[in-house]
Amino acid sequence: MRASAAINIAIMLAASAMQAHAHQAPSGWDYPFECCSGADCARIDAGAVREVSSGFVVTIAPGRHPMWPTERRDQLILDIPHQKARRSPDGFWHLCINDAGEFLCFYAPGGDS
Structure with missing residues (x-):
């Protein structure tokens, strides 16, 4: 019983650590892990x-x-092909880049998903 409790605790800790790195858009939806590690994504004008x-x-x-x-x-000027655009869940534009300005993800209202 103790071993399974320890495993459950380890799983919960791992899940909470992954959630700690999640980043939300201002409207409340989560940017996917592959796009964002805490500050990479933001709504843009x-x-x-x-x-x-x-x-x-x-x-x-x-x-x-x-x-x-x-x-x-x-x-920073980025050329993003249509096929790289994801549909924006909140109807706003969002861009995910790293600190070097390299493209990670782009969200367009009505864009491809």
Whole structure:
């Protein structure tokens, strides 16, 4: 009985540790683990997104995303193919990038999923 209790505790601790790294959008849905490890994802302004025939061009000014702080001074410009866009659960635009500005995930209202 003690061994199974220890296993149950270990499983609960592991699950809570994984949840501690979860990151939620402002509207309350969880960004998937493959997109976000705590601060990589954020809602972005609609004006930062331009749809083109091949997909989307996303321009992030310094300070307009948690992973692209004002100290960067340069704009981040990403070309994201339509097939890489996920449907946004809340109808807003969201971008997940790492601290180097590398693309992880992109959410578009009405986008592909």
